[in-house]
Amino acid sequence: MRSRKNTPITRRTVLRGLGATIALPWLESMSHLGSAWADTTRAARATAGGMPLRMAFLFVPNGVNLDHWRVHEEGPLTTLPRTLEPLAPFKSDLIYFTGLAQNNARPLGDGPGDHARSLATFLTGVHPKKTDGADIRAGISVDQVAAQKLGRLTRFPSLELGIERGAQSGGCDSGYSCAYSSNISWSSPTTPVAKEIDPAAVFDRLFGRGGEAELKRRQHGASILDFVNDEARRLKPRLAVADQRKLDEYLQSIREIEIRIKRGGDVPKPPKDFQKPHGKPDDTAEHIRLMFDLLAIAFQGDLTRIATFMFANEGSNKTYPAVGVNDGHHELSHHGKSPEKLEKIAKIDRFHIEGFAYLLNRLKQIKEGERSLLDNCMIVYGSGISDGDRHNHDDLPVLFAGRGGGTFRTGRHVKYPNDTPMTNLYLSMLERFGTPVDSLGDSTGTLPNLS
Numbered sequence: 001m002r003s004r005k006n007t008p009i010t011r012r013t014v015l016r017g018l019g020a021t022i023a024l025p026w027l028e029s030m031s032h033l034g035s036a037w038a039d040t041t042r043a044a045r046a047t048a049g050g051m052p053l054r055m056a057f058l059f060v061p062n063g064v065n066l067d068h069w070r071v072h073e074e075g076p077l078t079t080l081p082r083t084l085e086p087l088a089p090f091k092s093d094l095i096y097f098t099g100l101a102q103n104n105a106r107p108l109g110d111g112p113g114d115h116a117r118s119l120a121t122f123l124t125g126v127h128p129k130k131t132d133g134a135d136i137r138a139g140i141s142v143d144q145v146a147a148q149k150l151g152r153l154t155r156f157p158s159l160e161l162g163i164e165r166g167a168q169s170g171g172c173d174s175g176y177s178c179a180y181s182s183n184i185s186w187s188s189p190t191t192p193v194a195k196e197i198d199p200a201a202v203f204d205r206l207f208g209r210g211g212e213a214e215l216k217r218r219q220h221g222a223s224i225l226d227f228v229n230d231e232a233r234r235l236k237p238r239l240a241v242a243d244q245r246k247l248d249e250y251l252q253s254i255r256e257i258e259i260r261i262k263r264g265g266d267v268p269k270p271p272k273d274f275q276k277p278h279g280k281p282d283d284t285a286e287h288i289r290l291m292f293d294l295l296a297i298a299f300q301g302d303l304t305r306i307a308t309f310m311f312a313n314e315g316s317n318k319t320y321p322a323v324g325v326n327d328g329h330h331e332l333s334h335h336g337k338s339p340e341k342l343e344k345i346a347k348i349d350r351f352h353i354e355g356f357a358y359l360l361n362r363l364k365q366i367k368e369g370e371r372s373l374l375d376n377c378m379i380v381y382g383s384g385i386s387d388g389d390r391h392n393h394d395d396l397p398v399l400f401a402g403r404g405g406g407t408f409r410t411g412r413h414v415k416y417p418n419d420t421p422m423t424n425l426y427l428s429m430l431e432r433f434g435t436p437v438d439s440l441g442d443s444t445g446t447l448p449n450l451s
Contacts, residue, residue: 057309099419138189
């Protein structure tokens with residue numbers, strides 16, 4: 001960052017230090033920027049308040065317990081079902097969808113493999129090639145359509161995050177490659193984009209500049225803020241009092257994430273034959289919160305405007321002892337209408353929703369002018385399977401959060417005819433994002449009744 005007082009403060013202004021680069025959040029001091037900034041925000045489909053839109057796609061595997069998920073009344077969201085109760089503070093920010101489907105997740109002559117197909121299709125709308133070899137093929141995903149068109153405007157075209165690593169080769173589901181079950185994002189029909197599950201690695205990617213300087217910073221155990229404090233001090237006199245406070249809060253939130261990541265590594269050493277990923281918490285709930293904090297910071301600092309997140313890989317048999325579920329999720333999803341298994345699935349579903357609510361709360365607390373960051377987001381949460389026991393791909397459990405800069409009318413349940421392509425929702429989002437396309441996967445057009 002230049003130190004001259006007359007240098008304009010823009011969204012491209014950053015604080016730099018030894019192995020560190022920290023982008024600024026939106027500040028009131030940026031509201032008077034000239035035509036160059038205006039042209040950039042128009043290209044990024046800025047909202048009426050001058051803020052860019054962001055989009056994120058959150059995926060949960062194995063379907064849900066529909067009895068505790070379903071909202072039956074169309075129109076305004078009033079009482080939420082048991083699984084969705086943690087979202088009660090955000091009812092006005094949500095759209096609950098009924099009737100959306102992913103037809104290309106169905107067998108279509110390929111036999112078993114619904115788990116792999118449900119994820120490969122979730123953001124692409126394309127029926128994946130059945131293979132467990134290197135000749136995988138699906139389709140470009142909606143997030144990467146947007147990233148390839150507007151990703152140049154931010155430091156990172158997109159972020160791909162998750163909780164489970166997942167294999168990239170070999171067979172995982174009835175003759176389908178593990179790549180289909182582990183990746184939600186595809187930059188081309190043959191190229192999945194691997195997710196990052198280590199919060200420490202994400203933090204370094206967002207704020208580190210790499211090379212010898214960053215290595216020295218790590219070796220000394222210093223905070224990343226120690227190396228940008230001088231520039232922050234020089235910047236503050238140029239800011240209004242409210243902006244100074246906002247900058248302090250932003251930097252403090254970065255510091256808190258840094259502390260939590262380091263704390264996650266302070267555990268007894270595992271056996272020699274077990275290597276724990278650096279910075280990855282043992283507590284799944286804390287792991288999810290850390291990743292969502294990093295996602296929120298990345299959106300706030302305009303480091304990226306596009307992200308995906310996987311709560312677990314499709315077909316995952318992960319256990320959830322924190323909510324009293326020691327059985328594998330995938331095994332439970334084949335419940336055979338067992339009340340005991342369905343109850344455990346409901347607990348897992350609610351655990352995931354609590355994580356979603358945490359992200360919404362973080363985004364809603366961040367102010368961007370007269371709106372919140374959540375208001376300037378378009379977030380899809382859902383699964384590619386409805387009932388895990390039936391492996392069905394119609395009437396999917398799908399939620400939408402954020403107002404897309406005022407282009408979505410939220411706080412309601414919107415019902416479409418059954419088997420309406422979910423990709424039609426994606427076309428609608430891409431249009432608002434400033435990256436319209438004629439089609440995506442099996443899409444038939446944009447969705448009506450969204451605004």
